[in-house]
Amino acid sequence: MASKELEGEEFDVVVLGTGLEESIVASEAAAAGHKVLHVDRNPYYGGDYACFSLAMFIEWATRHRDIRQVPTVQISVGSQPADAPAFVIDRTVDQTGDIDGGAPQLLARFATDNAADALQALDGLLADERKYGIELAPKLALCRGELIESLLDCGLGEYVQFRGVESNYLVYSDKTAERIPDSKEDIFASTTLSLVEKRKLMKLMTAIADDEQFAQLLDEHAGARFDEMLWGKFRLAGKLLDAVQYAVARVGYGESVSARDGCERVRRYAASIGRFGRMAYLCGLYGGGSEAAQSFCRLCAVSGGTYILGERVASVEPTPTGAAVALEHGTVRAKRVVMSPQYAACAEPRARLSRAVCILGDPSLGADTTALASYVDGGVVSMLYVTQSTMAAPAGQAVLYAWTEGALAQRRSMLASAIAATIKTAPLLFTAFMEVCELDAGAAQSSKVVVTGAPDASVGLDSAVVSAQQIFSAHFSTLKQNEAVV
DSSP states (O other): OOOOTTTTOEEEEEEEOOSHHHHHHHHHHHHTTOOEEEEESSSSSOGGGOEEOHHHHHHIIIIISOTTTOOOEEEEETTOOTTSOSEEEOSOOOSSSOOTTSHHHHHHTTBOTTOTTHHHHHHHHHTTGGGOOEESSOOBEETTSHHHHHHHHTTOGGGSOEEEOOEEEEEOTTSOEEEOOOSHHHHHHOSSSOHHHHHHHHHHHHHHHSHHHHHHHHHHTTTOBHHHHHHHHHOOOHHHHHIIIIIISOOOTTOOOBHHHHHHHHHHHHHHTTTSSSOSEEEETTOHHHHHHHHHHHHHHHTTOEEEESOOEEEEEEETTEEEEEETTEEEEEEEEEEOGGGOTTOEEEEEEEEEEEEESSOTTOTTOOEEEEEESSSEEEEEEEOGGGTSSOTTOEEEEEEEESOHHHHHHHHHHHHHHHHTTOOEEEEEEEEEEEEEOGGGOOSSEEEOOOOOSSSBSHHHHHHHHHHHHHHTTTOOTTOOOO
């Protein structure tokens, strides 16, 4: 039985979960002088942004995942077809005690009829399992985005290492991959664009970059949709339209984006190129979201925050002046509680995101590179390709992530097609498909209890930073340090 050394302790802020949003709020609260307790029920940092070795990924899938959020994880080993996985993980096993044999023994509990040779093949991968870095929510940092500015403002730039994303591709079902020119120099140097296409793109880039032309563009097309403006003003169609919409502005398939919003997205993208090199995005080493979250946790600890990992959270109950949080080591009281929706007993699954992560036996897009890709075919699949250059895979291999909005039952074939079109002939060594649900915990929200969000379908980390800053501004700017806790 756990001791109750925390019983009756009082804090200004209790933060539950060590995802990026929660970690930023915790660091800002501690830096502002508030007494912070930061807790995670899992034995690792990062929450929904965590990055694991291969064995730890299997342990997360079988032991630690919240089945409300991730109902199933389907794993294939080798070239098994996506619709015939070797393991279907539809529940979790006891989180206490050791399992003889480690990850293979954990997976064996979820074997299907297709698992005959899968465990033996998996043994070869597990021999180098610490050389893999598998992210739950792979994301990037825009060079002039909110995350980079926040890291620099807080003096955390030295704690998170990045590598530039060298290429941005548009991929189609016929397995053609068009590299997106990221600058005027790239447009001029392109051998795949016609002279007319180059002129159209140059006209767009000039209008976006020039302040006066940009303001005039927005005035002329106020109320118009982004795709309407791209055609009406610049005559962009076909692959050029796809490139600007899906690969640069990152518009979701079927998403209605205003001309203003779309132009501002392109402007942010273009402005990011050249800050740290000839790329718009940076990819974090060892997992961008996870490393960023840990850097903010480090800042919180330096400012006096208290950390507990692997701590069971029984309940969060409102009180007249805050909330009582029942932990394994005692019930503590807080003026404010900020928590991931996973800690709300009332949380219900809502919107769904389908994800896949693949280990490739051959680095098909380059052995020492990082690339972003968008697959377009009746929908859009976002993809991130990483290698040993970001500590994601052993030399000679690569990891490819793919994700799209919608339920896995309806999106699995699209994910599989996107993967096949991108990797071409590279052999698949390991593939995991999962459906990730957004948890709605609105019923737990109050003026004293704040529920954060989960990673969305975007490729960037900036939305989490903005959300965290809004939470701090709305709920902590008026919190008095001498306010009583009852």
